[in-house]
Structure formats: structure tokens, C-alpha cells
Amino acid sequence: MALSVDQKRLKATKFPPEFDQKVDIKKVEIDLMKKWIAERITNILGDEDDVVIDTCYNMLEQNQFPNIKEIQIQLTGFLNKECAGFCKELWILMLSAQESPRGVPKEMLEAKKLELQQAQVR
Template sequence: MSFRVRGDADRRIKSRLEKRGAFGAVLNKKVDMSKIDLKVIENWVKERITQLLGFEDEVVIGLVTNVLQQTTDAYTGHPIKVDAKELQVQLTGFLAKDAGPFVSELWALLIDAQDAPYGIPRVFVERKKRELLPVTTEIVQEKRSPNPEEDSCKKKRQCRWDTQDASPAPQKQDDKIVVRHILIKHAESRRPSSWREKCITLSRVDAYSELETIRKKLLVASNLEEALSSYATQRSDCPSAVKGGLIAAFRRGDLDRTFEQAAFSLRPGVLSHIIDSPSGLHLIL
């Protein structure tokens, strides 16, 4: 079912609002919905409308999300563009004076998202960075207890962020190295949730395919470090995304064994193949 309205009444209202300058200037900019991560935007729509109304209204939320999802005309099958001004007209009956500011805010996020890697508004990423600092990395390792009586017990150890910048290539520091990485989790990961998504349902096959695509792009990048850092910030499921995928200096035995073996075997400045660990799939630099 489509919530899109094309009646004469709405067109007349839209025309009057245009003459009055009631539409924000940002609504004149075009948006390519195919470049946007709609799941992230839909979550924001739900939270923002609930905040404006004081309760969760499924009808209003559904109206907005359906308009954003509709890319073809239900009658002709022809491609259609989301009309932000028409959306504002439709929402006026529900949000009253808040309809204009809401649609302008939504449209600004869509414009930001279409120009960002993976279609996530950069303002969301920056906000998440502030929330995650200071933060611990996702990669943990189960180590044996030094107490012989506890040899059969295992405990998790987490590495905290190094607040100083460092080169992404493995650098020896008294048997320590520093790396950057991208982690993509999938439904079979040890903990299928992250700062980006509470419940990850992505299949392992799709996660591998996505990371392989990223790897191909990185291999032809003019600046591998900057490119990986950018992709990590936008897409990595590890909290290290807040630092462009940077993991603080670590020794052998500090992290997951599979991850460590791959990291320590890399030559400086060389991008790894896809590494499969209990946390998910990685690219390491």
C-alpha cells in the first residue's frame, strides 16, 4: 500500500506553500535513494517522530518510511523520485508546524548520506564517535589463567584505545605492533551486534562479498591508509571505527589468536586477505 497522495487538493496546497516560501531551501536538492542506508534513516525517523508527537505513531512513521522506500510507480512501474515538498504537505496534517522542520532535517540527512560511504549520514558517525570515546576494542582473547588451578578457566581481555596517533602498518615496539582493521560481523559472529546495528542478520556469505568489494577498492586507492581509515569509520562493526580502525599496540597473546597471526605475519604497508575470526571478518593493514 502506498501513502503517496497525488490529489488536486495536495497539489494546490503545495503550490500555495511554495508561493509563501514555506519549504526549506534544502528540499530543492536532489537525492538518490539508492545510495542511502535506509535502515539507519528509518530508525532516525521513528525516534524523531516519536519525540515530536510524544508517542510512537505507526501511521505517521509508516507514511514516511513507505515514501522513502517507494522507488517505482505502483501503477506504471516507472522510476520515481521522492518529492520532499509533497511529503511535507502530507505530514502537515499530522505534525502541524513541525512538518516543515522535520522534512528539512530529514532531507539534509539524506543529502549527507548519499555522499558518504555506505550511505550513512556523517553526522551520525561523528555522534557515535563521541559516544564511544573512551572505548574498548571488540577483539578479545581468551587466555589461560596464571593460576594452575584455573588452567581450565578462560577470561576475556580487552585492549583500550591508544589516544596517540600511529601508523596503520604493523610497527614493532618491543615486540608490539599497531594496526588498523575493518571488521564486518555476520549472523554467525560470536556476538552479532555492534555500535552500528543492535541485531546483525547479515549472512557470512554476504559479509565476505561486501568485504571483498572493499578490499578491491582499497588495493587501487592512491592512499591505502587514508582509504582504509575512511572505510573503517563508516562501515566497521568494531568500536575501533571511532579511530579509523586503529588498534592500540599489542603483543602476541593479547588478542584473538587468528587475528594476531594474520597481523604479525603482515609486512608493513601490506593489506591482508580477508581474515575469519570468531568476531567476524577482517581486513588488516
């Protein structure tokens, strides 16, 4: 049986070790992650692209345990050389979020705290 193009890409691509860890989407505050995804993709593309953003959302929410390797393969055509970095950053945040009691990545909580502290100083 012949392998599909995506299966060949999956075999040929070297992924970071974080991608071997599973994320349970039910433990993640997905609306917060969607906001991050939209901002990050818009930043990478230089313009808001609902198709790419929605594609990413759909792939994340397709299963309780999304496959980040497949997501990266699917998004590469849209995000090109930025895709691997985006997916790694996304997955690290998702892994962090599932460990958090509220489903919010600790990196986002720390960034928000710093932002509030800086606002008080002004």
C-alpha cells in the same frame, strides 16, 4: 483542470533550498534512516505512532528519487507545526547520506563517535 488540494499546498508553501536537491534512495542506508525517522516522529508526537512512521517510510521508498515537498505536505496533518523542521532535518541527513560511501550521514557518524568518546571517559 482544477488543482488538487495537495497541488495548491505545494504551490503555496515556501520550501527550503535543500528541497531542490534530489536524493537517490539507493545511495542511502535506509534502515538507519528509518530508525532515525521512528525516533524523531515518536519524539515529536510524544508517543509512538506506527501509522505516521509507516506513512513516512512508504513515501520515502515509493520512488528512487523521493519528493520531500510532497512528503512534507502529506505529513503536515500529523506533525503540524513541527513538520517543516522534521522534513528539513530529514532531507539534510538524506543529502549527507547519499554523499557518504556507506550511505550514512556524516552527522550521525560524528554523533556516534562523540558518544563513544564520552563513554570511554566515564
